Amino acid sequence: MKICVVAPNNNTYSETFIHAHMRRLSSTVISLVGDGSYFPVREVDGVVLYKRDIGAWLTRRIMGLSIQQGEEKALSQFLVQRQIDVVLAEYGPTACAVLKSCQMAGIPLVAHFHGFDAFQYSTAEEYKDRYQTLFKKAACLIAASQSMASQLCLLGALPEQIAVNHYGVDVSKFQGGQPSKSPPNFVAVGRFIEKKAPHLTLLAFHKVVEQVPTAHLTMIGDGPLLEACKQLVVALNLKDQVTLRGVCPPEEVVNVLRQARAFVQHSLRTSGGDSESLGVVFLEAGAMGLPSVATKHDGIPEVILDGKTGLLAEEGNIEQFAEHMIALAQDPELAENLGNEAYKRVNSQFTEERSLSNLYKILTEITQK
Structure with missing residues (x-):
């Protein structure tokens, strides 16, 4: 089976699950990534699929095609030439962008939703009509959580169209946490964006320090809220208790987690509807044997059992x-x-191997229909 994975960008920092789809599925995988838009224009290895240059402009002019039609035709020909059996589109808008090409090529399309594409109000409104077409034409919709599956139904999808496949984590990369032997160090890892609410984590930690002066919080990542959080650390007089480390290499993140008492993240639905969906970082923490302090937010309770993990x-x-x-x-x-139970749960229910195996099974069943 030949699978074409189409993604809007090559963001290795925050989309490890997509890169697992590209590199670790038990099949031949051709991966296409975008150039900042939702239309794929090059392969991950750098082979150009479509480029807006004079030659492409002349070709479209001679063929009488619009830019969109030229792109759709180029992709459909590419899929046929590469003998693709199924297309896996990462995110709903990406699936909408490649749907026509898949139809022209006679190749089934599977749309994998991940978060904002299902929950964010502006995205749901912008793609309202295209989503209805996608729901009718796609071979399958994949949701990262039961919560997301319910949201897709609210947007117009039928339950029988949806397969739920939780994310997984490579547990071999996350080992050695000993929360009982670690000082009261808390760690947060993720982008500094609204739905992860790093500012609320800081406000909560300020109250922690009042009760436990030896507590420390390390926050790893960057994003639009980083500067505001730096200012908040100063305003709350937490300069000695909070370390903002920016983006760190994976091995450094693991080392920080090994010295932690717990992982923390105050996920919430933003005023615009954007949501976390599941949160791979909670799986990574659990694989380390760390408990998480989190919120009852969308798919998170499907991973973290309150009072148990x-x-x-x-x-x-x-x-x-x-x-x-x-x-x-x-x-x-x-x-x-709690950390021991989290470790058991992640290793039995949320390994990357289990997630990829389920995804491969879904794609295989689609090609055999």
Whole structure:
């Protein structure tokens, strides 16, 4: 089976699950990535599929095709020439962009939704009509969580069209956490964006320090809210208790996690509807044997069992979030017990091998219909 994975960008920092689809599926995979738009223009290895230059312009002019038609035809010919059996489009808008090409080539399309494409109000409105066409024409829709599957149904998809496949993590890369032997160090890893609410994590941690002065918070990542968080650290007088490390290489992230008592992230749905969906970072923390302090946000309770593998607060409830952090800071044994259960759950339910195997099964069944 030949699979073509189409993605809008090559963001290795935050989309490890997509790169696993590109590199670790048990099949021949050809990967196309975009140039900042939703239309794929080159292969990951750099082979140009379509380029807006004079030659392409003349070709379209002679053939009487619009830019969009030229792109669609170029992609359909590419898929046929490469003898692709199924196309896996990462994100709903990407699937909309390649749907016509797949139809022209007679190749089934599977649309994999990941988060904003299902939840964000502006995206749902912008793609309202195209989503209805996609839902009718796609061979299958894949959701990263049950919560997302329910959201797709609200957008007009039928339940029987949707397959739920949770993300997985390469557990071999995340080992060695010992929360009971670590000081009360908390770690947050992720982009500094609204739906991850790093500012709310800082506000909660400020309350933690009042109860546990030895507590420390390390935040790894960057994004549009990073500067505001730097200012908040100064304003809350947390310069000695908070370390903002920016983007770190994976091995450094693992080393920081190994010295942590728990992982923390205050995910919430933004005013624009954007949501976390599942959160691979919680799987990575669990694989390390660390408990997580998180929120009852969309698919997160499908990963973190409140009171068993971590502690969950209501979205926006800083007091409750802080109480959970304080409980783990003051009780290493509680952190160890929750971390052990998190480790067991991730290793049995959320490995990358399990996720990729399920995805491969879905794609195989589509090609055999």
